[in-house]
Amino acid sequence: MTDAETTDAGISGRTALPVAEAATLARRIAENVERVIVGQRDAIEHILIAILSRGHLLLDDVPGVGKTMLARATARSLDCSFKRVQFTPDLLPSDVTGVNVFNQKTREFEFQPGPVFANVVLGDEINRAPPKTQSALLEAMEETQVTVDGETRPLPDPFTVIATQNDIETGRTYELPMAEIDRFMKKLHLGYPDEASETEMLGRVVGNHPIESLEPVAAVEDLRKAQRTVAAVEVSQPVRSYVTRLAGYTRDHAELGVSPRGSIALLRASQARAVLDEREYVIPDDVQAEATTVLSHRVLAGGAGAGRTVVEDALDSVPVE
């Protein structure tokens, strides 16, 4: 993270942005998204963190609170490609990944990429699709590549899936298994906007919807550099130990605790959080800020929301050292 690296940033895409610039970039994106999405600054930050730390996001919410708009606005601000898949019970895996189509002219099979080939993929109501289709998406998420008819194709970089779940109408849904839920870095609740935000939002949608006029504020290349910045953020031994102890606590206090994958996700998210705070190292505060959204859905305990309680207990009682 020296000045020398910054100056020859143009030479290759392998360099990272200085932390301050990465933080500014993130702030710029967040402010841009906020022109469309009102009163969801926290959610916007979480999405940015997921993107910066190469993670994926699960939005767990009722319809109509702006999940899609949030994803679209983010993608647009990033100057990224954006695709949306509406999951339905009859959706096939190939509808997601793409399919080899026989081209009559060239007499060859030609790969027709599915909606997963985009920088930001919105998978709406993922729990309505059958497990096979779900797993196609989830595999893409994990591997950042897709294999169709034995041929492996890399997905674009950056690649972030924002999946939504609708918990209200549970009829004809396929609940995501824990193993697959684990692959989402974060699970968020947007919730309803507060009164002031909603009024403000209504004012903005009258006439032209602001999303139409939203301009990209970040180049994809900058985003990749910022991702490298995040990956380079230092995590000291006390912080690593803290993350481990948090995970350990959930394992001791729930039926199913946080997996090592969860610990890694927490660490990555914390790194991104540190960058947003213009820091080159993670402090326990970053871990605490990320723990709830990163860990809660990985903890299985009793009823709904119990996982979150366990994580909050962990934050309260695991000593920070």
Added chain:
Amino acid sequence: MSGASGGRGGGLGDGEATDAGGATGARWKGVRHPGMVGIALLTFSYVSVLYHVTDVVGGSATMAVVVAGSAVAAAALGRFMRIRTALFVGGALVIGGMGVYVLSVPASSRALFTVGRVVADTVALLTGLSVLRLTNAGVWALAIAPAPVFLSVCLALRGRYGWAVAVGGGALLFFILTGDADSATTLVGVIGAAAAVGFETMNVRGGVAAELDTLAVVVAAMIVLSAVLSVVPGGAAEPLLPDRGVGTVESNVVSSSEEVTVVGSIRLSPKVRFTVESDDPEYWQTGAYNRYTGSQWVRTDTARPYQGRLDGPPGESRPLVQTVTARTEMDALPAAWKPVAVDGRTADTAKVTRQGGLVAGDAVLANESYTVRSEVAQYTEEQLRRSGTDYPGTLGEDYTQLPDSTPDRVRDRAAEVAGDEENAYDKAVAIEEYLESNKGYTLNVEEPDGDVADEFLFEMDAGYCTYFATTMVVMLRAEGVPARFVTGYTPGERVGENEWVVRGLNAHAWVEVYFPDVGWVRFDPTPSDPRVSTESARLDQARQDGEPGVDTNETRRDDDSETPTPTPTETETPDPDETPTPDDGDDGTPNGSDGNASDGIDPNGTGGSDVRTPAFTPAPNDGGGGDPPADDGPSLPSRETLGVWLALLVGLVAGARRVDAAERAYRFFWLRHQRRRETPERDVERAYARLERLLEKRYRPRKPGETPRAYLRALSNVGLDPRAERVGRAYERARYGRGVTREEAETAIDDVDALVRSRGRDGARTGR
């Protein structure tokens, strides 16, 4: 801990009794509390003081009735009465009691009651004036007893243990201040008070066992407290610990002027106290005591200022002028009985006791002189025999007071010895001779537990002047002869025609018997030979040891080097040569004519009826006699003392453990001093740890899951110094980040140093 379990048992017992009486559930609950036992102990402590007073002056049966009545009334009314009403009743009892007391005081004394006088008396009481010195102490005790008993029982029944303890504690404190409550009584009372409050508190918290170390601490604190409290009023005469050190006869009988406590082993001080120029040798009296408590002599009533010439003895007398020159500072005015006038600076502050003696207002400074004119009664034995029993005023009763608890065998023995004699004089002589011939003289005695006279008569073989005099007075009083206990000095060493050197070892106690139309006549039951030989041996030893202040220019005729033997003093005994004193004539002119009453001062071999060794001839070959008093070196402390010390030690250890004394001390220094370590990171981490410790003391500790940053931010909302946040950032860099520079580390340490230093000022400002 037996107290705790016994306390619970007692509390339950109370409860059962009450329940049997058909009390309500609320009442049951109130009495069942073990705190009630504490209140009972506390009440017992000050009631025992009052009971002791009535025991001494009479009325102990009435006292028992009054106290029991108050307690029963409180128990009966406590249920219904509101607190305010109870307080009102308590106040009424106090006022009513005081009214009764005022009415009981003779009209002549009552005329003296002015606001100023009452205030002065109260202050006197609260600064160590024993209640026993009140003229009507018995009535006073009876009048004052109901109020605190009633109030504290009432309040305790209503569950107001704090108030009940305040009332009882106030009463006890009063007696502690007057010096009437001894260490044991104080300890019982303080333990009771602590138990009342403690048990109630523990009841709330639950579990006596869990608080054992607290109890140990409390008990130790109580021992210290009671020891310290009981030391306040009496000064040197009161013990800090049960095992009081070995005092001197002088400090025992002369220095504590208002009362004399009979103690155990005692020493002789060889220091020269004063010199007297007088035509005749006399016993130089410093105090007379009328009230006997069984272990103490008390002078009742306060002294009034000396305002010119006093009355002489009722009968014939001859004037005697003495010029006393103090050699060390003195707080007494030794003078031959009976003093009638005093001159010099001393006269301005001198006071006259109710008993007719002189006491010094201000101390007499070293080398200061005063002149006393005394009227020495002149009488013959025949006169005394015929004087009858027509005592003026209440003198007959006042000077025959004995504690109710005086054992019958003392009275029996007195009747055996003197019952057959028909007049007071013969009785006195008989008793004096009995004591002289049946008891030995020693300074090493075990302090008696019960009544001194009883112990001395039946349990002890030997004692010193205080024992002889006390016992003689008690026996005389048992026989209905008015007598009193008198302290002072024997004439001392004659060094000139009419000059006498008096040392500390001349301090003495003797007896005076009242004869109508004659006045107070001296009797000395202490065997003089052994006493004198002990005194002279002590003096020899002091000279040998080269103790300072033992001799004056007149007495020291030989150099120490020339007097290596233990018996060097033949040359300095002028007494044999100076036997011209007129008091040995047969005509009985001076008071010493009867021999019995003046054994101590009769010069060599010319005594009256008895042939005795002269008082002031140092027994030449009795060198060993004085040794015992000298070896007052360290001996093994008594079991009680060891027990007290052990309890203290246990308490200290438990207390130290309780408050983590070692860790606290460590932390104290740890917080203030930081040594530079090898790396700046370590320094910053330690600086932050100190900061956190500081904030923990001032605000609150950091919660387990709270990050340093969140902690400091939370505290900054309540006005944290910005430097603290700076230290916090440095700590984050040092611990989680890529390290800090040496300069940053120094800044952090300086910041914390400054914060630690500013803490004291903050604390003072906020009264924290």
